[in-house]
Amino acid sequence: MLLALGLNVIVGFAGILNLGYAALFAIGAYTYALVNIHLHIPFWIGLCVSASSAALFGMLLACPALRLSGDYLAIVTLGAGEIVRIVLNNTDRISGGPNGLLGIEHPGLWFFHYDFGVQSEPYYFLIACLVIVTAFLLRRLESSRLGRAWIALREDELAASCMGVNLPWAKLSAFGIGGFIAGIAGCVFAAKQGTVSPDSFDFVVSVMVLAMVVLGGLGNILGAILGAFLLSLLPEILRGFDIYRMLLFGIAMIAMMLFRPQGILGEFHHREEFKGRRKKLAGPNAK
């Protein structure tokens, strides 16, 4: 869900199709795994480190992407995502190769002497908190000057540059923020699993996250959360259908795109517009 929020910044706001998002997730997870195992850095500090390194990597990834657009850009991000996975798979001495890294500490709240352990519930609350905070902050960014620049970039890159939007910086910052969020998600993932390995970060993850964003409605923060919910829950709900489960899942997705291509919560739901409507409706009555 965090991942969906992060990718929504890149694809939904700035309109840059990124097929290598799992790479940023992986960078976040491996960063925490490495600093925790070798330097014994606790979870909460690791969270910041992971997020920053994924953000940096996101910006690095954006550099070749600055000159490209559309299909070509998608291929570059796809390639970058695969490179990261393959590098992690082959640098045995650092990343442990295909076996991954083991023995990552679980997070805890030191002032309560509480350890999160291996059960799911504490992580559920942790992630819920992170999602709420992230959604709130992203909402603020969306309606700020930078958010407007991103959306202008998505709508019409050429016009945006002629209106004085610094295109390279707008793209870099979108990748950076998206990477930051992916880093947080990666860190939590690594801490919960207690182990990381390259096959958790393959192409399918990128595609699933992208599907969440598109399903919920591109450029819509609530939509991204809803999309993530549905795509995680749907396979479980359909479990009763046994072997037809994935078939039904696929059909549901196709139907969705046919009947509501703008996503469940619609393209970019507009606070400004609603505000205006409400004012207009209130106007005559007030007089």
Next chain:
Amino acid sequence: MQSKKQLSDFTILKVENITQHFGGVTALDGVTFSVGHGEIVSLIGPNGAGKTTLFNCITGLYVPRAGSIYFGDSETNLNRLYPYQITAKGIARTFQTIRLFKHMTALENIMVGAHTKTRGGILAGLFRPRWVMLEEKKLRLQANRLLTFFGISSKAHELAKNLSYGYQRKLEIARALASDPKLLLLDEPAAGMNPKEKDELLELIRAIRNRGVTVLLIEHDMKVVMPISDKIIVLDYGKKIAEGSAREIQDNPRVIEAYLGKAVHRP
């Protein structure tokens, strides 16, 4: 009279020897002209003469092969700058085909137009200190004022794609003006307008000039070009073939030739 003369003596834009090729096609071939402060200058010529290419060179979308462009009293050649830096220097433009941000409201379109006049970044957006809120408030006020100036304030909260064609054209000009430019480039603003809308446009362009903005205009419609232009520049096949007042241009044999073809001389 004296003061007006002095005003237009001050050159705001100087284009020198601009040349641009696309493959084997020479789109612009050594074009040289200058625009005085406070003037309305029109750029005319047959289709494919290189008018829009010239606009793209001035706004930094293309980097010309040769030549230089100077703006205001600065010595910097605009060729070396990115489009957003050029906008920050005070040149704004509209597009031949409407390029509004379709899924943003009219007000937001204008707020993006003022991008170079504001300075909030990531942290400012996240934490919203007092100065950012004040800046946003001021920006909204200015944007609303611009919409009122263009007579579209009732549509402020409509999505740009839902506006009528005439309003979209106006909104494009308003968005360009939001960056508070010294020089405004209009690329065929009257395209697709009916006669009444064209009259309104003429008034609008004059009003914009009276606010102290110099206007460089590409237009095919002579009913728009002739009455408002202080100076007309004619391009044909990438070359400047004439420059002068409306009357001079109307009588210029080379211009007539470019538009209508050469008279056949019988032996």
